[in-house]
Amino acid sequence: MSKTHARLELHMDAWRITDLDSTNGVVVTGDNGAEREVSPGAAHEVDGLFLLGDAELRLRRRDT
Numbered sequence: 001m002s003k004t005h006a007r008l009e010l011h012m013d014a015w016r017i018t019d020l021d022s023t024n025g026v027v028v029t030g031d032n033g034a035e036r037e038v039s040p041g042a043a044h045e046v047d048g049l050f051l052l053g054d055a056e057l058r059l060r061r062r063d064t
Contacts, residue, residue, distance in 0.1 A: 005052050009043075015059055016043040017050060024053030 005022040008015060019026040019038045026038040029049040038044045049058050 006038075008046075015046050017046045018043045022053070025051075027051040 004020050005024075006020055006026050007018045009018075010016075017026055017028065017038060019040045019042070021040040026044075027035050027050065028038060028044055028046050029035050029051070031048070035051075036044070046059060048060075049056065051057070
């Protein structure tokens with residue numbers, strides 16, 4: 001993963017990730033476990049697990 005791999009942004013109440021033309025890609029995992037590769041330059045909603053290259057990350061809501 002590089003420092004310019006992807007951009008993660010909060011829009012309204014949803015997180016969106018954009019692949020910044022990375023070498024190893026961005027993959028979003030759906031609730032059913034299906035993986036979807038994010039096309040470079042395209043924003044995709046992420047709700048939980050995603051991969052930046054071989055790094056696995058998870059977004060979780062914090063209870064307030």
